[in-house]
Amino acid sequence: MSDVRLTIDGKEVTASRGMTLLDAAQSVGIAIPTLCHHPQLEPYGGCRICTVEAEQGGVTRLVASCIYQVAPGLVVRTRTEKVNRIRKVLLEEMLAHAPESEILLNLAQDYAADKDRFEKEPSFCIHCGLCVRYCAELKQKHAVGFIDRGAQREIHFIPEIAGQECWDCKECFPLCPTSALQAAYVLTEALLTPAKKPSCCS
Amino acid sequence: MESATIDQIIDKHRGEASSLIQIMLDIQGEHHWLPREALDRVSERLQVPMSRIKHIATFYKAFSLVPKGRHEVHVCMGTACHVRGAQRVLDTVQDLTGISPGETDPEMKFSLETVNCLGCCALGPVVELDGKHHGNIDPGQIATVLENCEQGKSQGPTTR
Numbered sequence: 001m002s003d004v005r006l007t008i009d010g011k012e013v014t015a016s017r018g019m020t021l022l023d024a025a026q027s028v029g030i031a032i033p034t035l036c037h038h039p040q041l042e043p044y045g046g047c048r049i050c051t052v053e054a055e056q057g058g059v060t061r062l063v064a065s066c067i068y069q070v071a072p073g074l075v076v077r078t079r080t081e082k083v084n085r086i087r088k089v090l091l092e093e094m095l096a097h098a099p100e101s102e103i104l105l106n107l108a109q110d111y112a113a114d115k116d117r118f119e120k121e122p123s124f125c126i127h128c129g130l131c132v133r134y135c136a137e138l139k140q141k142h143a144v145g146f147i148d149r150g151a152q153r154e155i156h157f158i159p160e161i162a163g164q165e166c167w168d169c170k171e172c173f174p175l176c177p178t179s180a181l182q183a184a185y186v187l188t189e190a191l192l193t194p195a196k197k198p199s200c201c202s
Numbered sequence: 203m204e205s206a207t208i209d210q211i212i213d214k215h216r217g218e219a220s221s222l223i224q225i226m227l228d229i230q231g232e233h234h235w236l237p238r239e240a241l242d243r244v245s246e247r248l249q250v251p252m253s254r255i256k257h258i259a260t261f262y263k264a265f266s267l268v269p270k271g272r273h274e275v276h277v278c279m280g281t282a283c284h285v286r287g288a289q290r291v292l293d294t295v296q297d298l299t300g301i302s303p304g305e306t307d308p309e310m311k312f313s314l315e316t317v318n319c320l321g322c323c324a325l326g327p328v329v330e331l332d333g334k335h336h337g338n339i340d341p342g343q344i345a346t347v348l349e350n351c352e353q354g355k356s357q358g359p360t361t362r
């Protein structure tokens with residue numbers, strides 16, 4: 001595996017081929033905010049909060065650092081005015097959907113994002129896909145998935161699978177940056193309850 | 203719904219997971235919706251998780267997870283049809299069938315949907331019935347078109 005030399009925020013960084021910009025930055029102690037990234041899951045690039053500027057051959061592009069791979073001579077800037085502005089607007093948009101999310105509120109402070117900028121539309125889920133991907137990739141249970149598309153997209157537990165698998169697992173709960181996941185699960189559980197035989201009848 | 207017909211459809215595609223959407227389309231075409239038992243069978247035979255099937259079934263408008271009528275009526279409400287009186291056409295269809303867009307009548311005869319453009323604006327206003335386009339349609343002709351479809355001859359003033 002050959003080494004790749006690049007610059008991140010003015011620092012010379014040596015990374016190995018195939019690493020993402022996020023990995024490379026973290027290896028030298030440069031923090032980049034992430035929401036949909038999980039080290040044990042396949043790169044996803046859904047939330048875009050990790051956007052950075054990547055310059056190569058005089059051309060600067062905005063890329064998602066959690067999926068963009070290192071390349072020789074790349075010049076990466078993680079905290080430019082433009083990057084900050086993009087993260088700010090993304091946070092403001094996500095806060096319209098999940099106004100009480102602590103993770104989002106903390107990030108909002110860092111980027112001076114106004115949580116009331118956009119009209120509230122509390123759907124809670126920010127479509128990071130962590131729950132769906134964790135269940136599919138690591139647990140291979142596929143108890144939760146996405147349904148619908150675009151603005152209507154939401155997560156959905158498959159009741160039959162959730163009834164069997166989730167009670168003893170719930171490993172996805174702490175991953176959710178909002179409380180959408182728990183809420184969806186509780187609703188599914190409520191739906192399932194009448195189907196279960198009350199213990200008194202066994 | 204017999205699982206034999208579902209198996210037939212799956213076999214036709216050699217049970218390959220890569221043919222998932224095609225198989226779902228065939229089931230939709232055959233039964234006018236995707237019954238839960240059919241999807242369970244597909245999931246089992248193709249070894250594709252139900253979460254994935256549900257995602258696809260809700261992603262594409264071509265699929266329905268609720269029963270649909272024997273005949274699908276699509277009224278185009280695109281700009282060109284709109285200015286040529288699509289609203290009156292839609293009102294007439296609603297009056298005749300007794301259902302609103304998104305609904306199916308209790309006899310399971312018609313399902314009504316509005317669409318935003320059928321891609322043949324010059325023929326507006328357009329009603330699509332079971333995949334057949336009826337262009338330049340006049341509200342007065344709609345009753346005949348709807349009646350004809352049940353006799354298997356969706357004729358009337360048809361433009362192809």
Ligand code: SF4
Pocket residue numbers: 124125126127128129130131132155175176177178180181
């Ligand atoms: S429910 Fe939570 S973890 Fe799942 S996609 Fe939505 S925000 Fe992410």
Ligand code: FES
Pocket residue numbers: 033034035036037044045046047048049050051064065066067
């Ligand atoms: S962390 Fe990179 S896109 Fe979400």
